[in-house]
Amino acid sequence: MxxxxxxxxxxxxxxxxxxxxxxxxxxxxxxxxxxxxxxxxxxxxxxxxxxxxxxxxxxxxxxxxxxxxxxxxxxxxxxRKALIRKHQLHTTVNEYLAKCRHRGIKSALESGMPKGWVLDIQFADELDELLMDDLYELEEVMRGNEGRAEGEREWFILKPGFAERGQGIRMFSTEDELRAIFEEFEPPSEDEDEDDDDDGERNDDDADDDAGVGGTAVLTSHMRHFVIQEYVPRPVLFDLHEGDGAQLGQKFHLRAYVLVTGAYTVHLAHTMLALFSDAPYTPPRIVEGQVDLRPHLTNTCLQTDAYGQAVEQDDLVRLFWDLEGRTALARDNGYNVMGTVDKEWLDKTFTKVGQVVAEAVKAGAECGSFNLQLMENAFEIFGVDLLLSHPADATSLVVPDVTLLEFNASPDFVQTGDVLRPKLLDMFKGVVRISIAPFFGIDTVGEEKEEEMELGEDRWGWRLVGKGQVRASWA
CATH class of the missing domain: 3.40.50 (Rossmann fold)
Known part of the structure; x- marks a missing residue:
């Protein structure tokens, strides 16, 4: 800056x-x-x-x-809605990739973002027209899933564009399952609403408190914008209780803290977290008429034990670098040992994460300028969620595929937990040195003036992974 x-x-x-x-x-x-x-x-x-x-x-x-x-x-x-709204991020990345293909440029997002579709829907009966027009490719795949065993189907994830903390996320593989989801999200009829109001027990404002699936109910009339994405198979798994008995792999996602400064630089924090599900991972399956989401949703706010009590976050949150020495697993018919994580694997994965997040910000700067306006006198820390998966042909541990899930504004740092609090403090000190002190031309305690960071350089707990320029960033 x-x-x-x-x-x-x-x-x-x-x-x-x-x-x-x-x-x-x-x-x-x-x-x-x-x-x-x-x-x-x-x-x-x-x-x-x-x-x-x-x-x-x-x-x-x-x-x-x-x-x-x-x-x-x-x-x-x-x-900055081009980044933080799921459906707008998806649209922005698609437009950017179309430009890259036209220019013959290879992008990290080509394999770093799952294929998907954006839809605007308020009522379940609107789905028929959408399936004929905007979702015809999805409709063909779902029709092909009919009659197949659960393990042989292609699965998809539905996410509300504006929701957070896992609200409204669902999985499906057939048209009937998708239709049932939107029927579940339907607002109550006027007659039902009147009956509930007479009883004094419920109204529309209670929708977010529904038990639903893991307490994640939403109303389409409130959400409206959704994104459907292909489910990423073969996630990298670890057993948090490795060595305690039976081997049970658990799914996780990465929470990367990404600092964007000015117009613009992109930094990736070394304080990167792995947030685990408490349920052992299984491929998508239907339990009591619904897809069991517990093995797949890794949001810490949704994790409960066998008695429905919230699990201590420190039990499910690990520092990414602390995965060194652990056994990486895959799940096909059973759990397969892929190999032991070493520092080289972690370093290469961290580098790949940096490439994906930097490219996503670049996509926003180039194709989302109306909804991402980068200013010289601003900085922001985003919580970026990513998924690691084994390449389809991998039979042993190799550098994983890195898939971008979403950007979160005002990330919930509390989920980092008390154990990792010192790591966060060092991370924030780095933000002061990178974004604040240089802006005001202030010398900082214990540091001499240094040259600007170069791409790939590590300093103060951050790595510079991207740098660009936005034309006419100041009006």
Whole structure:
């Protein structure tokens, strides 16, 4: 990020507004800022006039002044739906890949994003027309699945474009299963609604509290935009209780913290997490008329034990680098041992993750400019979810395929847990050194001035994985 022409005298009086609803995150940010910029004047009270630095939740940021004055720095881009909305990310990546193919350019997203379809639907009876028009390819595959055993079918995942924390995610393989999902999401009829209101037991506002499948019910009238993606087979599995008896592989996804600065650079944090499901992995299967989602959903907020009690997050969250020495598994007819993870495997996987996330930001910058407007005086940390899977022809452990699942704004750092809190603190200190101190031209504690980072360079717990330029980034 290019430093602004802030006078040295102003640096001594640099003021900051730091405010997050999570005490866990708030405390870490305050400690990081004080450790690196001890002269900083900091407040968590919402100011009448915006200070030079705002590092806060998007909903409490004052955006008017920073939007027009490049001397003010904010911790979020104002427009970034091209990344953080699932259906818009899918559309953005598809448009970008079409450009790459036209130019004859190979992209990491070609194999880093599952094939899928975006649909706009409010009622189940709209599905017939969609299957004839926009979803005709999907309809052909689902028709081919009819009569096949569950293990021989091609499976798909349905995700609401605006939902989070696993809400509304479903799996299906046939048209009947897809139709049943949207019927489940149908709002109650007027007669049902009146009956429920008379009983004083339920109304539409209770929809998000439905038991549903794992408490993840939604209403299509609230969600409307959905994305359907091919299910990624052969996920990399690990047994969290390896050596304790029977070998039971568990699915996980990576939570990568990605820092985007200015207009623009992309950094990937070495503090990358593996978030596990508590249920042993099985291929998709139907249990009591519904697809059992527990082995497939790895959101920590959805994990419960056999008694329905929330599982301690520290039990299901691992640092990615701590997987070294563990046995990687695959699941076909049974669990297959693929090999032991070593540092080289971790390094190459980390590099591949960096390529995928950097390319996704580039796609947003090139093809999502209306919904991703990168500003010189902004930075943002995204929580990016990715899946690792064994290549189809792999019989032993090789560098996995890396599939991008989604970008999350305002990631829930609490899921990192208490054990890894020091890692997060170091990560936030790196953000201060990379994004904040250079912007204001401030010398940081314990660091001499250094040249700008080069692509692939590691510094302060972050790796620079992408760099670009947005034309006319300032209006």
């Amino acid at each position: 290019t430093p602004t022409a802030t006078p040295a005298a102003d640096n001594a009086r640099l003021t900051a507004f730091v405010n997050f609803p999570s005490p866990y995150t708030q405390a870490l940010l305050e400690r990081a800022l004080v450790a690196v910029l001890p002269a900083l004047e900091m407040s968590s009270d919402i100011p009448k006039e915006p200070p030079k630095l705002q590092w806060a939740d998007y909903d409490v940021l004052s955006l008017d002044v920073p939007r027009h004055n490049p001397g003010y720095l904010i911790s979020s881009y104002i427009y």
